[in-house]
Amino acid sequence: MTWDQILRWRIERQFLGAERAPDAVAAARRLSGVHAQLAASAVTALDLRVAGGTSAESVDEELWRRRRLVKTWAARGTLHLLPAADLPTWVAAMSTRGRETTGSWLRYHGVTAEQMADIIAAVPDVLGAEPLTREELAGAIIEATGHEDLREPLTQGFGAVLKPLAFRGLLCSGPPRGRNVTFVAPRRWLEGWVEVATEPAIDTLALAYLGTYGPSTADEFSRWFDLKPALAKRSFARLAGQLVEVEGGALPAELAGEVARERPTTVHLLPAFDPYTVGSLRQLDRVVSGPHKAKVSRPQGWISPVLVVDGRIDGVWDSGTVTPFVPLGRSVRSALAKGFPEVSVAD
Template sequence: MATLRWNQVHAWRLSQQSLHERPNCEHMLDVVARMGGAHAQLMSAAELSLWARVNDLTALDVQDALWRDRMLVKTWAMRGTLHLVTTADFPLYVALFNTFTHYRRASWLKYHGVTIAELEAIIEGVRSTLSDAGLTREQLAEALADQTNTPKLRELLQSGWGALLKPSAFLGDLCFGPNQGQQVTFVRPAAWLATTQPSDEQQSRETVIRRYLTTYGPATSDELARWFGMEVSAAKKHLRLLGSAVVEIDVEGWKAWLLAATLEQMDDLSVSGVVRLLPHFDPYTIAVARHHQYLMPAEHKTRVYRAQGWISPVVLVDGEIAGVWKHEKQQNYVVIQIELFAPPTDQVQHGIAAEAHRLGTFLETEVELVYV
């Protein structure tokens, strides 16, 4: 079994996620593709995840890519949560997520208050109702309730986190359109986007799994399952289908899977002096959740991985989680508050100051840096 050191793993992950050498703004879509999407439950967090990885980025660049150029798509994807993925990659994710069947289970249906017939009617109704003209959730709920002659759908489809609409997103029949005021809208991807159909679904699924292992590997089958929100048995099957393309490796006692093609590239890697500020729900922090004890003092876990799935912004130093941070808008400036798990070196302080300056540029405001 091949062995690696954690510093090699950190260096690899930083390089693959554009957290070591950051490209310029014109490569933003490439960065999103390598990330496997930007977590977008909070749009501001998605924008900051890209800010951390792309030089000279503005929030308007992200909005334009979504709504003007339609080169990014906002949809329910990994773990059933909102993500920004590239339009080019959207069919790849549909090929993976359209294999999910958990929402047809009796327990899922009972929890969400619908029958299988009602769910099928929602799925078909979404497919036939949506176009490239966005419908608000209320408008879509009204249309589906009328079509199916099921009045209770008016309330069910407008409540919660959109669980009853997620199956349509997984099947590639729904994504988000531009807001109408404060209200989100939904559109049909086939009408909204330039391309939505994968040419080979099995090859598409394999591409998605390979990209995950390239960017976030090494990873266990449990981590692969958690990342996509699939069953562990399904994750193990995906790994088996890759055959000799994946190898099991040992990272200082921790065993996980890695693409064989990347192993040689990691031999001479190391990282030193790389400091980054990652926002809430950053993919880097999400991906390492189940082996966090190798990246940070275990006693600080609950400061990063908090209740109800909340994930704190973190200070990243050479791939390790060195602390948490937050920023608060004051009258005409932003206060950036840093809480480190250990006293910083001069190099780390310089790195944090540089990141704070970058954040001020992105937010178009002055910043005040405070250590607590």
């Protein structure tokens, strides 16, 4: 089992090879969520993977009308699109997070432990299936808690004080109201919520992660999810009978036999924050051609749009120009010219 084979297998597992997902929900499930910090990138990531393609309108249909997708803060505290049916599993795992209750985190975000506890206690009473804007939610929390000084922490920045609510399943995104984001209570917004125990939830997510981004280790899974390392290690120990150890970590035993299959060459231009790239961040030395990983994972958490050839990141691209890390063969240039005629290659 070589890394060239592993990377080609990952491409196939991520619906970027011969197989496409039947719909956006299936793609989001296989990918363990679609990074949605940039909405346009999330739509492009799904469009590349769904049979027949998808669009911003069809994603909105799944989010706001059919409610088969849900938008919320998830892995690493970043916005993701998740299958709505899977959210209880994610919440069971995410609710183990403790960073948001530490003194340093609270001080940095301008709230006290008492205020944070009061926010968590108040939200189930003030937020339901009726969407509230951030200002409306802040006002309702302030009225319920009596903490007038919470207005700035609740309304400013990137919503850090709201993230612990999402991790507990108390809040997710609702349909936008004009240019304003809104929030709803997922247990009321979504149908069929069933509570999930923590350990089975972590095991389910670990297996899904390994089946798409493996081989990997418990430490890498811990960092990818932002899960306590001890919980990840215990999960891998529980799953030991379902895993096989290979170079680079573990793979689900039922999938390991697929890695060595012959696969046709694939050439892709993936958007910023694409799940393939984000899932490879801890292994960029193996995935990126040459000493260029700083051009892929950039300052302030920016993840570049990339050129991927047979699973290997061979360049970055922006504004219609590909900047390769290695000389591109004739077949790759031909595939780019055919699939992306508006894109040029910098020589």
